[in-house]
Every structure is written in C-alpha cells, then in structure tokens.
Amino acid sequence: MPPSTTPPAKTPSIKDVARLAQVSVGTVSNVLNGRGFVRNEVRQRVEAAIDSLGYVPNPTAQALRRGVSPLVGVAVYDLTNPFFMEAASGMERRLAADGCVMALSSTKSSPTTEATLLRALMGQAVRGILLTPSDPELSAAREVVQRGIPVVLFDSPAQPEDMSSISVDDRTGASLAIQHLMSLGHTNIMFFNGPASIRQAQDRLHGAEDALGAALAMQAHRSSGDEPAPQLHTLNLPAFTAEAGRTTMRALLEKEGIPTPVAQDNASLPGRPTTPPALPDSFPTAFFCANDLIAFGAMTMLRDAGIRVPDDVSIVGFDDIAIAAQMSVPLTTVRQPMEELGWAAADLLLGDKTGKPRIQHLKFFPTLVTRASTAAPRHTS
Amino acid sequence: MPPSTTPPAKTPSIKDVARLAQVSVGTVSNVLNGRGFVRNEVRQRVEAAIDSLGYVPNPTAQALRRGVSPLVGVAVYDLTNPFFMEAASGMERRLAADGCVMALSSTKSSPTTEATLLRALMGQAVRGILLTPSDPELSAAREVVQRGIPVVLFDSPAQPEDMSSISVDDRTGASLAIQHLMSLGHTNIMFFNGPASIRQAQDRLHGAEDALGAALAMQAHRSSGDEPAPQLHTLNLPAFTAEAGRTTMRALLEKEGIPTPVAQDNASLPGRPTTPPALPDSFPTAFFCANDLIAFGAMTMLRDAGIRVPDDVSIVGFDDIAIAAQMSVPLTTVRQPMEELGWAAADLLLGDKTGKPRIQHLKFFPTLVTRASTAAPRHTS
DNA sequence: CTGAAAGCGCTTACAG
DNA sequence: CTGAAAGCGCTTACAG
Numbered sequence: 146m147p148p149s150t151t152p153p154a155k156t157p158s159i160k161d162v163a164r165l166a167q168v169s170v171g172t173v174s175n176v177l178n179g180r181g182f183v184r185n186e187v188r189q190r191v192e193a194a195i196d197s198l199g200y201v202p203n204p205t206a207q208a209l210r211r212g213v214s215p216l217v218g219v220a221v222y223d224l225t226n227p228f229f230m231e232a233a234s235g236m237e238r239r240l241a242a243d244g245c246v247m248a249l250s251s252t253k254s255s256p257t258t259e260a261t262l263l264r265a266l267m268g269q270a271v272r273g274i275l276l277t278p279s280d281p282e283l284s285a286a287r288e289v290v291q292r293g294i295p296v297v298l299f300d301s302p303a304q305p306e307d308m309s310s311i312s313v314d315d316r317t318g319a320s321l322a323i324q325h326l327m328s329l330g331h332t333n334i335m336f337f338n339g340p341a342s343i344r345q346a347q348d349r350l351h352g353a354e355d356a357l358g359a360a361l362a363m364q365a366h367r368s369s370g371d372e373p374a375p376q377l378h379t380l381n382l383p384a385f386t387a388e389a390g391r392t393t394m395r396a397l398l399e400k401e402g403i404p405t406p407v408a409q410d411n412a413s414l415p416g417r418p419t420t421p422p423a424l425p426d427s428f429p430t431a432f433f434c435a436n437d438l439i440a441f442g443a444m445t446m447l448r449d450a451g452i453r454v455p456d457d458v459s460i461v462g463f464d465d466i467a468i469a470a471q472m473s474v475p476l477t478t479v480r481q482p483m484e485e486l487g488w489a490a491a492d493l494l495l496g497d498k499t500g501k502p503r504i505q506h507l508k509f510f511p512t513l514v515t516r517a518s519t520a521a522p523r524h525t526s
Numbered sequence: 527m528p529p530s531t532t533p534p535a536k537t538p539s540i541k542d543v544a545r546l547a548q549v550s551v552g553t554v555s556n557v558l559n560g561r562g563f564v565r566n567e568v569r570q571r572v573e574a575a576i577d578s579l580g581y582v583p584n585p586t587a588q589a590l591r592r593g594v595s596p597l598v599g600v601a602v603y604d605l606t607n608p609f610f611m612e613a614a615s616g617m618e619r620r621l622a623a624d625g626c627v628m629a630l631s632s633t634k635s636s637p638t639t640e641a642t643l644l645r646a647l648m649g650q651a652v653r654g655i656l657l658t659p660s661d662p663e664l665s666a667a668r669e670v671v672q673r674g675i676p677v678v679l680f681d682s683p684a685q686p687e688d689m690s691s692i693s694v695d696d697r698t699g700a701s702l703a704i705q706h707l708m709s710l711g712h713t714n715i716m717f718f719n720g721p722a723s724i725r726q727a728q729d730r731l732h733g734a735e736d737a738l739g740a741a742l743a744m745q746a747h748r749s750s751g752d753e754p755a756p757q758l759h760t761l762n763l764p765a766f767t768a769e770a771g772r773t774t775m776r777a778l779l780e781k782e783g784i785p786t787p788v789a790q791d792n793a794s795l796p797g798r799p800t801t802p803p804a805l806p807d808s809f810p811t812a813f814f815c816a817n818d819l820i821a822f823g824a825m826t827m828l829r830d831a832g833i834r835v836p837d838d839v840s841i842v843g844f845d846d847i848a849i850a851a852q853m854s855v856p857l858t859t860v861r862q863p864m865e866e867l868g869w870a871a872a873d874l875l876l877g878d879k880t881g882k883p884r885i886q887h888l889k890f891f892p893t894l895v896t897r898a899s900t901a902a903p904r905h906t907s
Numbered sequence: 908c909t910g911a912a913a914g915c916g917c918t919t920a921c922a923g
Numbered sequence: 924c925t926g927a928a929a930g931c932g933c934t935t936a937c938a939g
Contacts, residue, residue, distance in 0.1 A: 156673055158932055169910045174934055181935095182908055205590045205651045206932035209915050214586060215650065216597065216629070224615050225848065230606050237605065237631055246629040246650055248597070250618055269596065269627055270586045292537050387852040438849075445854040467606065468819075471768040473826040473854060539916055550926045555918055562919095563924055587916035590931050 157198040166194035177202060208270065215245045217494065218266035218274040221299070222254040222343075226385060227466040228436065228483055229277070232299070235487025236275060243495050245272065254343055256280035263289055273494040275299050281344065283308070295502060297494045300486070301344065304506045309493045311486060311507040315345050318479040318511035319352030319433070322461045325477070325513055326431045327360050327375050331459065331522050335429035336379040337393060337439050346381065349435055349463070353377055378429070382439060390434060390442025398450050401425055406449045422451055430458060430522035437462035437469045437478055444474065444518065455520035465514055475516035482509055538579040547575035558583060589651065596626045598875065599647035599655040602680070603635040603724075607766060608847040609817065609864055610658070613680070616868025617656060624876050626653065635724055637661035644670055654875040656680050662725065664689070676883060678875045681867070682725070685887045690874045692867060692888045696726050699860040699892035700733030700814070703842045706858070706894055707812045708741050708756050712840065712903050716810035717760040718774060718820050727762065730816055730844070734758055759810070763820060771815060771823025779831050782806055787830045803832055811839060811903035818843035818850045818859055825855065825899065836901035846895055856897035863890060 159177075163170040168187060175181040176191045183191075194200070208214035217240055221229040233249060240247050248266065252259040256279045263285040266274055273295040276286055283305060286296050290307045298310035326334055336353050339346035357377045364372060380397075382389040395405050403422050434440035440462030444454055454460055454474045462469060465480035489507060496502025540558075544551045549568060556562040557572045564572075575581070589595035598621055602610040614630060621628050629647065633640040637660045644666040647655055654676040657667060664686060667677050671688045679691035707715055717734050720727035738758045745753060763770040776786045784803050815821035821843030825835055833839055835855045843850055846861035870888060877883025 160932080170933080171911075171935080172909060175909085178934080184908060187909080201645075201649055203590075203651055203932050204649050205586055205595055206915090207934080209584075209586045209590050209917090209931090210933045210935085212915070216627075218627075224618065225608065225611050227606060227608075230611055233630075234605050234632070241631070241646075244646070246597075246599070246631065246646065248627040249614070249630040250622070250627065251615070264582075265622075265625070265627065268582055268585050270584055387849050391852050441849065442852050445852060448854045468768050468822065468849075471772050471823050471826060473829045540918095541916080551917080552919080552927075553925060556925085559918080565924060568925080584916050587931090588918080590915090590933090591917045591919085593931070 156203070157200045158203065159200075161198055162191065162194045162200050165198065166191045213272050214270050215243075216269055216271045217245045217247050217491070218263075218269065218271040219247050219249045219276075219299075220252050220259065220262050220266070220274065221249075221277045222252060222279070223385075224249065224251045226438070227468075228464050228481070231466065231483035232487035232490075235484035235489075236491040237487075238484075239488045239491035239495065245495070247275075252277070252279050254279045254340075256285075260285035267292060267294060273297065275490050275494060277301065278303065279343075295494060297490050299490045302348070302506075302508065307504065309502065309505045309507075311490045311493060311509070313481045313486065313509045313511050315348035315511075316352035316355065318463060318481070319349035320356040321352075321511065321513045322433045322463070322479050323353045323356035323377070324360075325515070325519065326433065326459060326461060327356065329431075329459065329519060329521050331431040332373045332375040333427070333429050333522075334375065334377050334431045334433060335397075336377060337390060337432055337434040337443055338379050338381050339385045339435040339439070340383060341381045346435055350379060353379070353433065382435075385436045385438055387438045387442035387445075390439035390444075391446045392442070394432075394443040394446035398446070398452075401428055403450055403452075405446065424452065424457060424523070426525040428458075430525070431460070431519070432458065433461045435463055437464045437466045437476060440476055440478070440518075441468070441472065444472065444476070448473070455518050457523045459519040459522070461519055469514075470516065472518075474518045477516045477519040478514050479511045480514045481511050485509070537584070538581045539584065540581075542579055543572065543575045543581050546579065547572045595651050595653050596624075597650055597652045598626045598628050598872070599644075599650065599652040600628050600630045600657075600680075601633050601640065601643050601647070601655065602630075602658045603633060603660070604766075605630065605632045607819070608849075609845050609862070612847065612864035613868035613871075616865035616870075617872040618868075619865075620869045620872035620876065626876070628656075633658070633660050635660045635721075637666075641666035648673060648675060654678065656871050656875060658682065659684065660724075676875060678871050680871045683729070683887075683889065688885065690883065690886045690888075692871045692874060692890070694862045694867065694890045694892050696729035696892075697733035697736065699844060699862070700730035701737040702733075702892065702894045703814045703844070703860050704734045704737035704758070705741075706896070706900065707814065707840060707842060708737065710812075710840065710900060710902050712812040713754045713756040714808070714810045714903075715756065715758050715812045715814060716778075717758060718771060718813055718815040718824060719760050719762050720766045720816040720820070721764060722762045727816055731760060734760070734814065763816075766817045766819055768819045768823035768826075771820035771825075772827045773823070775813075775824040775827035779827070779833075782809055784831055784833075786827065805833065805838060805904070807906040809839075811906070812841070812900070813839065814842045816844055818845045818847045818857060821857055821859070821899075822849070822853065825853065825857070829854070836899050838904045840900040840903070842900055850895075851897065853899075855899045858897045858900040859895050860892045861895045862892050866890070 159170045159173050163173045176183050176188050259279045277299045278301050296308045301310050302312040398405050462476045462478035465478045469476040469478050540551045543554045557564050557569050640660045658680045659682050677689045682691050683693040779786050825841050843857045843859035846859045850857040850859050
C-alpha cells in the first residue's frame, strides 16, 4: 500500500530519494551504480530511502544519458515458425542474463518490410539488432550499422566486415539428407523446397545438388554402367508451412491419377484404402523437404492417400522441431541446434562487458537424425 | 554513402538540424510535430536539413520528455506454443499500427518468473503490458498498475477494476467438446487436461463437467434406465505439449497391456499391426485433449499402436492451431480466434488516442470445428 | 567522501 | 511566426 499522503502516486525519481535521504542526487546515483566511495552510513540512508519509496531508476533516462538502451531488436521471417521461436527462446535466455529485453517482430521475409522494421527499431535506439536478413544486399542493415548500432545476422552465412553473423551450414545439411537417401538406395528423389527467393532454400538446393553430383561422379568412375543414375527433382513451394507441403503433395498425387481424399474440414474422412494404391514407377521413392513443417504436411497427405511411409515413400525433413519426433512416423530430419543458435547470436551481440563486441562469423553444423520415416525404396518394376 | 567529412558518423541530433537550417531547435521540433505555425519557407529549409542529415528523432529522448515510451511488454506462458505465437502476430499487427514495438518474453507459467519479468518490464518504462497471468492474485500486475502503467490481461477471465482483460470462454469451449462427443454416443470419455495449476486447465475441467452433469440430469429425467451413464475421467498432464500427450497415451496403453512401439529415435518403426489390437471395453472410446498439441501426441501414439482414429477412438483438441487441419486425421477441435484475440488485447491497451484507455472485460466465444477425428464409438461388447 | 553543475536529445509554454 | 529557456531523470567529471 502506498502511503495515503501521495494521492497522485507519481513514480518517485532520484530527486525524491535524495531529498528523503538528505543527500544530493549525485550521491544517490553513486550508490546505485557502485561508483565512487560512499560512506557506509550514507549508503544505508540512501538504501533505506530507495526501499521505502520503492524507487526504480527510470531506464529511459538512463538510456538517454548513457547513450544505450537495454532493448534489443529481433527481426525474423515468421513468428509462427517453430524454428524461429525456439531460437527466440535461446535469445531471450541470453539477453535476460544481461538485463536486456527483446523486441520481436517479423519481416515476412520481405526486404521492404525488413527495411521498415529496421528503421523503426533504429528509431527505438535499440542496443543492437538480431536480424534474419531477407535482403541479400543488406542495405537497411548497413544503414543501421553506420549509425553505430550493432547488427548480428541470424541464420545467415553472409560475412560482411561490420556485422557478426551466425548460421547453420544449410548446404551441408541438405547434402546429408540426400546422401542418406541415396545410401538407402533411392534414385528418384523429389525435393520440396521453400520459395526460391529465400537464401536458405537456395543453399539447401546447392547442398542437394552437391550430394547428387558427388554420387554421379563416383558412379561414372566405377563405370559399371548398370546402376541407375540418381535423379533429383525440385519443386519450390510458396511457403515453409505444413499447408504448402500438403497441398503440393496433393497436386502431385492427382497428376499421377492417384485419388486423394477431399475431406479437409467439416467432413468425415473416407475410409483409407486397405491396399496401397499402385504407385507409378515414375513417382518419387523419397522426398526431401526443406523444413519439418513441409514434411509434416507432405507425410500426412501421403498417408491419407493410403501410401505408406517409409514402405512406399521415404521422407526427410529439416530443423528437428519439437513435433518431428512425435509424428506418427517419427521424422528423419536434419537437426539444427535452434536454442543454441539463438543463444549464441545474442551472445555475439552483447559481447564482453568491456569494449565493443568483436565481429565474428560463426557457423554451426547440422546433423542428421535418423528416425522412422526413411527406409529402402519400394520395389519398382 | 555518408559524406567523408564526418568520420565519427555520429547520429545527428536536433541541434545539428537546427544549425544546418539556421533556425532554433524549437522550430525544428515544431515542424517535426506539426505544432505551432511555421512559415512555409522555413519549414522547407528544415525538411531539407532533415533529409540531408538523415535525421531521425531520438525516441529515448522523446520518451523521457513526453513521459511515455513506444515499448509494450508482452509476457505469455511459452514462446514455443503456437497458441501464443499466433496471438502475438495479432498483437504485433495492432501495435505496429500505432508505432509501438513489442517486448516478448515468457513466464513459463510461473508466478515467480512473472513477478521478475513484470518488474523488469516496469523498469523499461513500457507504455503498457499484455500479460497472460500465472498468479491468480495478480500481485505483481497490481504493482505495475499502481505505478500508472496499464496492464491488459490476455487469455484471462479475471475482471479486476483496474485492468482490462480479454478471454475466451474456456468453460463453454470444453463443454462444446464433451457435448459433441456425447452426442456421437460416447459414454467413456477421457480428458487429457493440462497441469491443474493452470487456470485454463481448471476452467476446461469445469466445462467438461458441466456438459456431463447436464447429460446426466437429462438422462435421470427421462429415467429410461437402460442407457449407460456417460463417464468422464480426467488426467492432468505435466505440460501442454505433444510429447506429454504421446507419453501419457503410451502409459495408458501399456497399463491395458496393449503393446506400444518402442521406436522413437534412431530406430526403424516396427511394422504396424495389420489388425487393430483388441481394446478392452474399459478403454475410453473418446479423448478430449486440452490443446491441439496434446491431441497430436495422443493421436500419433494411438495410431502407432495400430488403433484407428476415429474408428476405434475419437479425439477432440482445443485451439485450432495451423497444423490441426493438416494432420493425417484432421482434428476436430475447439477453435479459439487467436489472431483476433491478440489484436483485440493490443487494441484494448492502446485505447483511443485521446485519454486513458477504458477498463473493459472482453469475452470471446469458442466454436467447435468438426473434422475427421471424431465419430461414433466403436462397438463394445 | 560528497555536492553542484553540465548535459544527453527532445518538447513545451512563454516571450517577443 | 520564431527564439531562448526550462526541464524530463539520470550520470559524470570536477571541485571541494
């Protein structure tokens, strides 16, 4: 209960504390910041005043005076994507340790939105920005850095001179996935990639092609000639979502004349065919999906059509989000250490107490987590 | 490219603009804020100076002077829960419209963490706070309000005098789910609820009991006596996650002696039984899960054990997150308008431009979305 | 060891 | 219509 003597309940300022403790504001500031030498008796008087007033320093004023604020801007592609949210948890943890709060927002992976957001954040005089860049030129980000606000690129392999960056080797990750599929004997692989404009999608395509190229070279070298050459077909989906995965898979099945259930909402699902539909030989024996959400949508569509995973078709995802291991057919996927990534990005931004954070470019390596959704290809005639 | 004449690249202040435009800072401020009358010629000179300097007002200083900041704190239970993240998207939209940025963090639904967070946010001199309260007493929140910082309770039916709140009628929602199940003929229903300490879980239990009670009363009234009385068993899971749903379902199946696949990670899933295992009559014919994530975990475990959904067992979820409609068996669920909820909460906080936001208590009503995961109960002997 | 003073960048009456 | 000045709450040399 505040004493009834102060009806307006105005937030107490350092002046109020000084008056109550009968010292100057400078002294209050000193005990607050452990600066200078304050006599013990005085310190206690000040502390008592602080307690009795419930005084909390005004961080806006501190920020203005010190020229820094505890606000850190975080701009990612999409707030509802588990990859970014698990990373955000890691960032939050690291930021909180330094008393920083994070301002989270999404760029919808649009360079325009990114620029707008960055300008707004800069307007907030943030201490720094964690950005998953949509603009390969990094134009807006450069402006921010020019103003002296550090930017750390999150999930980006770019290595500009003036910004730290942290990334996962997407190329290697995709390569791992395709190698795994080929080692199981798959030669007709379909890649459900994300939008071609997105860097992660581009790199994962390169990685998939790397693995394919290596296999082809090896095979040419052996020149046995009787093995079928592995093939990779790529489709760019409109988004990294389960819905995109499901819809794309449905279209693919329909093109092959395989009946797909129409039930989606508000209708009962027709009984699943008891015998799997005959899959044409041309139908891929394996799908590599650019993230777990796409894999989830693709897998459920397949199963709805009576196609068994992994017996008829194998599936590999990317990310290893929480639900990957919980799917009906636990998903084989390329794991990214999301929490650690977020933590490390924030750590890079905050740097050590003394001096500016050094520019560093960190790269993490993904690992393949083998679960139940991949197996040898079905027998084709 | 900044002119090479300014090597330190210091952020320009209002003084620099004034000097360049040869006016006083007051005048610059006036053109900035459209206040007072500025001669057209002067205004243009000022605007030119602003452009050439790339001047952006320092919001920290503005906040200090005006006594408000554009930062809005948002504290929810869990950043990786899709319910909160879809809501956060809605909040972001509304907040951005007023030039506000959101500081997102999670309380882990712990009153202690909530208190710490709230204090930190208050320290940030935020303009307001959107909080999903973990502490039923709202102690920390009251402190915040006492300091003159508005708090809007998100996803909370509390109706304190000094805080607005917005909620979805969880009780009615749960009631809808149970009614639906009973109307299909289910009389042995299991409720996979969240932790008992969480308000949402408590309300959903009440709602489920309401529906059951009403059915019982109706049946007693008809007194035909030959119908079996509907029964509801409740289990409190440790968390609102897919993993909790899966684990709990596994334990339940094992208790009944139904074999469950051990494969989880790094192992191939044993072939699914071709004939569904015989389910004891005592095994529930329907499960109501306190959120879609739990439903997802429960459903996949069931299917792994060879139990068919909805033929053998029906499942209802809660929330209607994006993947609910995309599941292999599209999930019947109680839909909450998450984006709208978030938007409305932020709107309540920001209020109209003029004057303080009024205290309001908004309640939304959930709707049942019927999909494929529910059907009439299996035949029991 | 402590106080008085300047100043961070801005806004707002108040004179002219 | 415009300028000079006070002040938001704090920190930081600088005297004493």
